[in-house]
Amino acid sequence: MGKRKKPIQFNEKRLFYSIQEVADHFAVNVSLLRYWEKEFDNIRPKKTAGGTRQYTREDILQVEMVYHLVKEKGMTLEGARQTLQTKKDEQTRRAEAVARLREVKKELLLLQGEFDQLHEQQKYSSTKTEE
Numbered sequence: 001m002g003k004r005k006k007p008i009q010f011n012e013k014r015l016f017y018s019i020q021e022v023a024d025h026f027a028v029n030v031s032l033l034r035y036w037e038k039e040f041d042n043i044r045p046k047k048t049a050g051g052t053r054q055y056t057r058e059d060i061l062q063v064e065m066v067y068h069l070v071k072e073k074g075m076t077l078e079g080a081r082q083t084l085q086t087k088k089d090e091q092t093r094r095a096e097a098v099a100r101l102r103e104v105k106k107e108l109l110l111l112q113g114e115f116d117q118l119h120e121q122q123k124y125s126s127t128k129t130e131e
Contacts, residue, residue, distance in 0.1 A: 008060065016054035019045070025060070026067050033063065039077050040066055042084060065095050 006024040008017060023030045037043050042062045045053040055063070069080035 010057060016046070016056060017060065019053045019055065022055050022060055022063060026063065026071075028067070028071075036063065036066055040081065040084070042066075061092075061095055061099065064099075065092070068095070 005027040008021055008025045019030050019033055023033055033043075037045070040062075043059065043066065044062075045055045045059045047053055065084065066080060069075045069083055070077065075083065
């Protein structure tokens with residue numbers, strides 16, 4: 001059985017994410033992320049004095065673009081590199097749109113939960129008044 005994705009819960013207060021969290025988010029090995037750092041100029045997480053990688057949301061977006069091209073579309077590393085160079089703006093817009101849509105979906109699911117909860121409360125209060 002392969003690794004399962006564990007989506008990162010982005011938080012406004014949190015600026016950095018560990019390499020393990022990013023690897024789990026994409027269900028890849030940490031070593032693959034380190035390799036992609038060497039192969040792609042756009043993946044450059046910050047490193048602490050001790051060498052610990054710290055990924056920002058922007059870094060994760062860059063990894064997401066490479067992941068999409070290599071893992072989902074099946075491109076070679078060279079093909080992905082060329083695509084990123086020639087279509088950087090287009091790929092960035094698409095990845096940003098997908099990220100925004102995921103955020104909207106999360107918000108809609110939260111609203112749905114709140115509406116369901118209000119509906120249950122309303123049903124309970126209406127049955128109480130009928131008695």
